[in-house]
Amino acid sequence: MRDVAVIGVGCTPFGEKWETSFRHLFIEAGALALDDAQVAGEQIDAMYVGNMSAGRFVEQEHIGALIADYAGLASHHIPSTRVEAACSSGGLAFRQAVIAVASGMEDIVVAAGVEKMTDVATGASVDTLAGAADREWEGFVGATFPGLYAMLATDYMHRYPLTREQLAQVAVKNHYNGARNPIAQFQQEITIDTVLKSSLVADPLRLFDCSPITDGAAAVILAPLERAREFTDTPVRVLASAQASDTITLHDRRDISTLDATVAAGRKAFSIAGLTPKDINLVEVHDCFTIAEICAIEDLGFCKKGEAGKLTEDGVTSLHGSIPVNTSGGLKACGHPVGATGIKQVYEVVQQLRGEAGKRQVSGAKIGMTHNVGGTGATVAVHILGV
Amino acid sequence: MSVARFWRKIPQRYNLIGTQCTTCGRYFFPPRTFCPECRRAGNIVDHKFRGYGTVVTHTVIRTASEQFEQMTPYVLAIVELDEGPRITAQIVCEPEEVFIGMKVTPVFRRIAADGESGVIHYGTKYVPAE
Ligand SMILES: [Zn+2]
Numbered sequence: 001m002r003d004v005a006v007i008g009v010g011c012t013p014f015g016e017k018w019e020t021s022f023r024h025l026f027i028e029a030g031a032l033a034l035d036d037a038q039v040a041g042e043q044i045d046a047m048y049v050g051n052m053s054a055g056r057f058v059e060q061e062h063i064g065a066l067i068a069d070y071a072g073l074a075s076h077h078i079p080s081t082r083v084e085a086a087c088s089s090g091g092l093a094f095r096q097a098v099i100a101v102a103s104g105m106e107d108i109v110v111a112a113g114v115e116k117m118t119d120v121a122t123g124a125s126v127d128t129l130a131g132a133a134d135r136e137w138e139g140f141v142g143a144t145f146p147g148l149y150a151m152l153a154t155d156y157m158h159r160y161p162l163t164r165e166q167l168a169q170v171a172v173k174n175h176y177n178g179a180r181n182p183i184a185q186f187q188q189e190i191t192i193d194t195v196l197k198s199s200l201v202a203d204p205l206r207l208f209d210c211s212p213i214t215d216g217a218a219a220v221i222l223a224p225l226e227r228a229r230e231f232t233d234t235p236v237r238v239l240a241s242a243q244a245s246d247t248i249t250l251h252d253r254r255d256i257s258t259l260d261a262t263v264a265a266g267r268k269a270f271s272i273a274g275l276t277p278k279d280i281n282l283v284e285v286h287d288c289f290t291i292a293e294i295c296a297i298e299d300l301g302f303c304k305k306g307e308a309g310k311l312t313e314d315g316v317t318s319l320h321g322s323i324p325v326n327t328s329g330g331l332k333a334c335g336h337p338v339g340a341t342g343i344k345q346v347y348e349v350v351q352q353l354r355g356e357a358g359k360r361q362v363s364g365a366k367i368g369m370t371h372n373v374g375g376t377g378a379t380v381a382v383h384i385l386g387v
Numbered sequence: 388m389s390v391a392r393f394w395r396k397i398p399q400r401y402n403l404i405g406t407q408c409t410t411c412g413r414y415f416f417p418p419r420t421f422c423p424e425c426r427r428a429g430n431i432v433d434h435k436f437r438g439y440g441t442v443v444t445h446t447v448i449r450t451a452s453e454q455f456e457q458m459t460p461y462v463l464a465i466v467e468l469d470e471g472p473r474i475t476a477q478i479v480c481e482p483e484e485v486f487i488g489m490k491v492t493p494v495f496r497r498i499a500a501d502g503e504s505g506v507i508h509y510g511t512k513y514v515p516a517e
Contacts, residue, residue, distance in 0.1 A: 127452035137417055138475045141498060141510065142448060142455045147463050148475075150446035158444070158487055202463075203447040203482070251465040251473040256444060 003225035004101045005235035006385065008037020009347045014185040014216035014335030022058045022116040023070045029217035029340075030071050030112060037221040037231050041072055044221075045106040047080040050093030050113035051339035056128040058116050067112070086132035087288060089113060090342025091243075091372030091381030094220065098241045098383075101222050113340035114217035125213050129338070132375040134249045146210055146289065148250050148376045150202035153291040156257040157204065159306075162294065164204065166309035168195035170290040171208050171332050173318050178329025180319075180359035185214055185335030195290075209290040214335035218343035220350070234354045239275070239367070240384040242268035250376045259377035262299035269369070269382040270301070277301045280323065280384070281365040282352055284345035286373035287330040296371055297325060300382070319360055327352060327360050342372035342381060353387045403436040403493065403511060405472065416472040438493035439516070440466040443473060447482040454499040466491055466513055477512045490516035 010032025012025055020028075026049070034041065049067055054060045068080035083093040090113030097111035117125055130139040133148055156162060172192055178184035190208065198207035221231075228235035244264035247253055254260055270276060277300065285300070287293035297308040302323055311317055317325035328334045328348035331341060349368035351357045367386040373379070405416030409432055410425040416436060422429030445464040448455070455461070462478040462485045478485050479494065491513035498510040 123451075123453040123456060126450065127454070130452055139452070140508075141463070141476050141512075142451065142458070142461060143463055143475050144448055144450065144452055146450070147446050147448045151444045151463070151465055154446060154487070155444040199449070200447070201450045203449075205446075249475065251443075251475050256465070 001102045002104055004098050004222055004238040005225045005228035006220050006238065006346065006350050007223045007228050007231045007235055008033045008035070008039060008221040009219070009350045010034070010036055011183055011218040011344055011347045012216050013183045014214050014337060014344075016118045017215040018118065020215065022054060022060060022114065023066060025116060025215060025217040026067050026112065026114040027070055029114070029219040030110065033110070033219035033221050039108060039221055039231055042076060043108050044073065044078055044110055045108050046078055046100055047110040047112065048083055048093040048096040048100070049080065050083050050089035050091070050342055052084060052086050052089050052115060053128050053131065054116070056120070057125070058119050085379045086374035087286070087336070087338045088342055088372045088374030088379045088381050089339040090218070090344070091370065091383070092342070092379070094342055094346055094383065095241045095243055095381055097222050098238050101224055107224060107227065109222045110219055111222060111343060112217065112219035113343035115337035115339040116215050117213045117337060118215050122213070138249055144202060146205055147202040149289040149291055150205045151250065152256055152295070152376065153204055153289070156291060156294070159257060160309070161306060162309035164196065165192055166313045167209065167290045167294065168192045169312050170287065170293045171195050173312065174287060174326050174330040174332040177319055177327050177360055178333025181329050181334055184329040184333050185212060186329070186333045205289055205291070211288045211331035211336035214337040216335060216337035216340045216344070218340045218347050220343060220346050234387070236350045236353050236385050236387055238383065239386045240269040240272035240382070242266070242272065242382045244268070244380050246378050248375065248378045253377070257295065258305065259295055259299050259373065259380065261377050261380040262296060262371065262373065262382070265380045265382040266300040266371070269384050273384045275367065275384065279367055280369050281367050282324045282327055282349065282362045283369040283371065284328060284330070284348050285325055285371040286341070287326055287332050288336060288373070290332070292373065293325065293330065300369070300371060319362070324362050327357065327362060342370070345370035345372060346383065346385070349385050353385060403438050405434050405436055406431050407434040414470040414472050416468065416474060434470075436468055436470055438468070438511070440468040440491055440513070442478065442485060442487055442489040442491060443467050444487060445478070445485045458499070464513070479512050479514045484515065492516045
């Protein structure tokens with residue numbers, strides 16, 4: 001297996017992009033990444049595109065070829081593959097690209113993610129997202145995606161000392177970070193009161209506990225480490241790539257409040273990289289809901305079960321804390337175009353490791369982690385990057 | 388949900404018929420034809436669940452998907468059946484009445500409708516036990 005490096009990254013601003021089409025969103029991110037890597041289109045050997053549901057959001061399938069075509073690569077006939085794993089589609093696309101380069105099959109590979117969610121009404125998007133869970137045995141009886149995470153939160157708060165205010169602090173922290181990120185959907189700070197006074201979506205989760213509906217795309221370029229310096233002076237190494245799965249339904253899990261797939265993928269990633277949680281300078285976790293960030297911090301091993309609320313309240317996970325979590329603003333404030341999120345996490349970590357994160361720079365960051373979840377935890381991808 | 392897909396599931400929706408692996412004793416609902424524990428050594432037979440259970444966790448859905456928009460707010464829970472398997476189901480009670488540990492029994496009710504004059508879907512909901 002060859003060592004793999006990220007040689008370029010690009011990301012569109014996230015938000016409601018009424019004026020931009022699905023294909024143009026992707027092209028914008030791809031062009032930024034190629035430009036960043038100083039790679040010409042004809043040097044690309046393969047593409048992997050994470051996308052959850054273009055079929056339902058924009059009624060377009062077969063997007064691997066569509067995107068290669070609009071990237072101007074139709075005449076090069078490169079392999080272009082769509083990867084789907086609900087909200088972890090981006091993380092899995094990145095992993096497929098890593099595997100392609102590590103194996104020696106391909107050299108210069110694009111890993112991208114794109115989702116255009118605002119072309120349908122809210123009810124329809126809620127229904128589409130519910131497809132990330134079990135349609136027949138969760139969605140059919142009226143379970144929404146926020147509803148499932150709400151049941152996780154009810155279970156968690158019944159068993160562990162997590163206060164409603166500590167949960168709100170996750171959103172407050174992520175909006176603080178988002179306010180320092182020029183691509184974030186929400187760039188304004190909020191208070192605990194903002195969260196507690198927002199409307200209930202699924203008890204105990206309120207509107208400001210939930211990540212938004214977002215349009216956006218992100219792309220990164222991978223190369224074998226030995227060739228990375230042909231393109232960039234600041235290659236970022238992929239130190240570990242891990243993926244795990246679990247039951248599709250929340251109710252069949254061993255423990256409702258623990259994402260065993262996160263535990264498994266996290267342990268595997270640390271083992272591959274020969275690192276421990278103490279070695280990580282920053283982590284982008286999958287905070288589709290505030291409770292999801294609480295679980296992620298614990299399940300990845302940054303603290304014991306039941307301690308993440310206190311950790312958040314004490315500022316340990318804030319931008320200037322000892323383990324900054326979601327410096328991009330996370331899914332909550334940066335936005336969550338589902339298929340693009342896993343790639344945006346890599347984009348953020350690469351910016352941090354290169355020292356290019358501006359007002360949200362974690363000083364001296366050398367090692368970062370990404371954690372991308374599909375559904376309520378049925379798929380998890382964890383990556384560790386380093387310089 | 389399409390009509391075909393709905394009717395295909397009728398035995399499970401109307402009767403809580405699942406399966407049991409007689410090798411290890413585990414019960415499955417919805418039915419599995421392959422025991423994750425015993426794998427090829429498993430022996431799967433049908434099992435009709437009594438349907439009684441206990442609320443493990445719960446929420447109140449206030450923003451729903453299209454088919455359920457007219458039913459909000461409604462109580463949703465994970466129920467552990469007495470035989471062991473867990474299912475997700477609506478509880479017919481007021482939002483403030485549901486609690487972890489609540490004993491519930493099944494009832495046959497309307498689950499959702501496809502629009503104003505669309506197909507009405509029926510299935511199992513739960514009510515607080517006596
Ligand atoms: Zn068995």
